[in-house]
Amino acid sequence: MMKSYLASTVAAAVLALGLSSASAQVAADPAAKQGGSITITYKDDVATLDPAIGYDWQNWSMIKSLFDGLMDYEPGTTNLVPDLAESYDISEDGQTFTFKLRKGVKFHNGREMTAEDVKYSIDRVVNPETQSPGQGFFASIKGYDEAAEGKAEGVSGITVVDPHTIKFELTRPDATFLHVMAINFSHVVPKEEVEKHGADFGKNPVGTGAFKLGEWTLGQRVVFERNPDYWNKGLPHLDSITFEIGQEPIVALLRLQNGEIDIPGDGIPPAKFQEVMNDPEQKARVVEGGQLHTGYLTMNVNIPPFDNVKVRQAVNMAINKERIVQLINNRAVPANQPLPFSMPGYDKDYKGYPYDVAKAKELLAEAGLDGGIETDLYVMNTDPNPRIAQGIQQDLAAIGIRANIQALAQANVIAAGGEKEGAPMIWSGGMAWIADFPDPSNFYGPILGCGGAVPGGWNWSWYCNADLDKKAQEADSIVDPARAEERNKMWGEIYVKIMEDAPWAPIFSEQRFTLKSTRMGGADNLYVDPVHIPVNYDHVYVNDVQ
Amino acid sequence: MISYLGRRLIQSVLILLGVSLITFALLYLLPADPVRQIAGRSATPATVESIRRQLGLDQPFLVQYGRYLLSLLQGDLGRSYIQRSEVSQLIVARLPPTLLLMAGAIVFELVIGLTMGLIAAVRRGTRTDQSLMVVSFVGVSAPQFVVGLLLLYAFAVKLGWFPIGGYGTFSHLVLPSLTVAVMSSGWYARMMRSSMIDVLRQDYIRTARAKGLGRTAVLLRHALPNAILPIIAMIGIDIGILMGGIVVVESVFGWPGIGQLVWQAIQRVDIPIIMGVTLVSALAIVLGNLLADIIAPLIDPRIKLR
Numbered sequence: 001m002m003k004s005y006l007a008s009t010v011a012a013a014v015l016a017l018g019l020s021s022a023s024a025q026v027a028a029d030p031a032a033k034q035g036g037s038i039t040i041t042y043k044d045d046v047a048t049l050d051p052a053i054g055y056d057w058q059n060w061s062m063i064k065s066l067f068d069g070l071m072d073y074e075p076g077t078t079n080l081v082p083d084l085a086e087s088y089d090i091s092e093d094g095q096t097f098t099f100k101l102r103k104g105v106k107f108h109n110g111r112e113m114t115a116e117d118v119k120y121s122i123d124r125v126v127n128p129e130t131q132s133p134g135q136g137f138f139a140s141i142k143g144y145d146e147a148a149e150g151k152a153e154g155v156s157g158i159t160v161v162d163p164h165t166i167k168f169e170l171t172r173p174d175a176t177f178l179h180v181m182a183i184n185f186s187h188v189v190p191k192e193e194v195e196k197h198g199a200d201f202g203k204n205p206v207g208t209g210a211f212k213l214g215e216w217t218l219g220q221r222v223v224f225e226r227n228p229d230y231w232n233k234g235l236p237h238l239d240s241i242t243f244e245i246g247q248e249p250i251v252a253l254l255r256l257q258n259g260e261i262d263i264p265g266d267g268i269p270p271a272k273f274q275e276v277m278n279d280p281e282q283k284a285r286v287v288e289g290g291q292l293h294t295g296y297l298t299m300n301v302n303i304p305p306f307d308n309v310k311v312r313q314a315v316n317m318a319i320n321k322e323r324i325v326q327l328i329n330n331r332a333v334p335a336n337q338p339l340p341f342s343m344p345g346y347d348k349d350y351k352g353y354p355y356d357v358a359k360a361k362e363l364l365a366e367a368g369l370d371g372g373i374e375t376d377l378y379v380m381n382t383d384p385n386p387r388i389a390q391g392i393q394q395d396l397a398a399i400g401i402r403a404n405i406q407a408l409a410q411a412n413v414i415a416a417g418g419e420k421e422g423a424p425m426i427w428s429g430g431m432a433w434i435a436d437f438p439d440p441s442n443f444y445g446p447i448l449g450c451g452g453a454v455p456g457g458w459n460w461s462w463y464c465n466a467d468l469d470k471k472a473q474e475a476d477s478i479v480d481p482a483r484a485e486e487r488n489k490m491w492g493e494i495y496v497k498i499m500e501d502a503p504w505a506p507i508f509s510e511q512r513f514t515l516k517s518t519r520m521g522g523a524d525n526l527y528v529d530p531v532h533i534p535v536n537y538d539h540v541y542v543n544d545v546q
Numbered sequence: 547m548i549s550y551l552g553r554r555l556i557q558s559v560l561i562l563l564g565v566s567l568i569t570f571a572l573l574y575l576l577p578a579d580p581v582r583q584i585a586g587r588s589a590t591p592a593t594v595e596s597i598r599r600q601l602g603l604d605q606p607f608l609v610q611y612g613r614y615l616l617s618l619l620q621g622d623l624g625r626s627y628i629q630r631s632e633v634s635q636l637i638v639a640r641l642p643p644t645l646l647l648m649a650g651a652i653v654f655e656l657v658i659g660l661t662m663g664l665i666a667a668v669r670r671g672t673r674t675d676q677s678l679m680v681v682s683f684v685g686v687s688a689p690q691f692v693v694g695l696l697l698l699y700a701f702a703v704k705l706g707w708f709p710i711g712g713y714g715t716f717s718h719l720v721l722p723s724l725t726v727a728v729m730s731s732g733w734y735a736r737m738m739r740s741s742m743i744d745v746l747r748q749d750y751i752r753t754a755r756a757k758g759l760g761r762t763a764v765l766l767r768h769a770l771p772n773a774i775l776p777i778i779a780m781i782g783i784d785i786g787i788l789m790g791g792i793v794v795v796e797s798v799f800g801w802p803g804i805g806q807l808v809w810q811a812i813q814r815v816d817i818p819i820i821m822g823v824t825l826v827s828a829l830a831i832v833l834g835n836l837l838a839d840i841i842a843p844l845i846d847p848r849i850k851l852r
Contacts, residue, residue: 047629055586128596133586135593199630218639219802247800251711411578411815
């Protein structure tokens, strides 16, 4: 019997004993105060709260508070723990995952959640009629293809063993499967409510989560109320959360300073960042944390001169990343490889390409291109991205590459990147990859693997290395937790190998800065939770209640 | 009159059809692919194609437009690609705030514009006149985003007289409608000034003064009603200009109207919402113009409808 490779302390202890993983439920903070309400603002509408559909960074963690999955993460960390599952078993070959469900878990409508609901929820996401953006995450389950094409009713590899046991059979060993069981797309929904509301389920969400939907006034506000029957007793701490929608970040900041709101969900507006950080009183209420994000410059390997690896390496050496980080008020740290530094598998010993203009010019000369190059740099047209592109443009000019900036709406940049010979260079800002789950594999497939180098794909450099694809598959078939280090190392090597071919120039990893009101309590890492962004709604609390 | 109305109604329907065709074509030609927005970044090409087929976006342009028109005729604006809700529902929820904002803006632009124009006309050629006209010029040219933020900062943040953005009470309405009104009140001030100057030159004004009426009485009772007439007819046409400003102002003040809805939809290529809001706004403009044409002969009998 094998177990999750993840470094969860509880899971690790269980592993040492050679048992099945036991209930490792996340406990409530004993110092937390119960009650009170908070207000959070967002600029954009909450599009939907349907876990099968929602894929915005803003509704992602809202959905996590209304619904639960079989797995979750310890608050403020990337450590996997069972959630709706009480325990799980992984077969020797890494292809069968069996979950024992927690008993007595109720949906907000009062009905008890069973294994049937888990199967229904995943079948629904895979069903093409749901048009779920998360369909592909379940591709390793047996019977996925037939179900995804609409040829079969449900995914045949998912079996309800009894009301509290569910079994997943996979077509290949998949080390990321427990993460997949933690993403929103596998969160459990009640069939009767989905059928009752149809496409409007996203506006009438019913789950098992810590909060339930209280009120939704379109375009104005969404109110979450405490679920008194939540299975994890002691949670959540807050009685209610009001999300006010349609508020510009700058207005939200003014209202926070005025004591009207508790967390500006879109963060500190760039133009005000310095002002806030220079004020000791406000700075004390800012929580800084890492983010599973990398901002990168893609170079399309189909378009000359970027078909020449020397040119791509030269670009990597020409960019002064320190200076670009300064352009955004040091809200990031320079990157030298695709993985962000807080991701398992990040190679600390890899030094990357140094900033070396002379060497870069030399490489261009070797490529026979010292006469100068004219090309296009695509960028999303919202601040600070055009400014960053200008920084890159200046650095490239210094080695004789004249990059014309094409600042376009997000959707247009994405469209150009998805064409084989669409965009020579793209600065990823505003569209950059933020991991779906904290695993090194998540930075490969769609953005650097052959699978993403297709029309409409996200591999904008169109880099496709069959050897690396094979190695990636090899790494992901290491399900044995004892070999987790080995697997992470393999992934690290894959990314270093990619850097030799240099389809990207990684520029920086963004840091998160969450500003909160003085009354907010709870550990700092709840406010920069790597999974619940911007904050972990279930665990934060307010200090001014008795 | 009846035949005139009939003709205008047919024209209006044709205009709306034209607007729908042009908007639909522009959105069709857009390089951005709505299916990719729905499918998200993790979707496989198979998923993308399946969604494209289900939404009928793999069909040729005319088929797509024909289908849209057909459901439009049945009063169906479709479902939002991103929100998955009925577009009509989303618009209905957001229409009252926009109408309220528009009403507030019309009141402000008339009060401010007409007063400024009146004073400028009476003090024609003086410093007052010149400075008022400079102010109106600044009002017309100032970007509404900036005006909104300035008003917000001065009156809400610093002075605390009004709430900082949001929607709900009368005091929430003041700053956003004032912001929308700033631009058009500049126009009204200039129109009022020249209209008033025209009227003041007329013989009957001189007669009124000659028979011994006071200056104020002449201005308010004789000159003002005549000077205002041509301007009232402008309000209907104004709706189109206001619509443009409302998109910006709604996002600055967090005003939950259709401007904000369409602004967000544009970012995500949510075609059904963009189409829906465009058609509703076009309808408002067409109706506004129609109303202006109908009102004009009622207030000025010299105008005849044919």
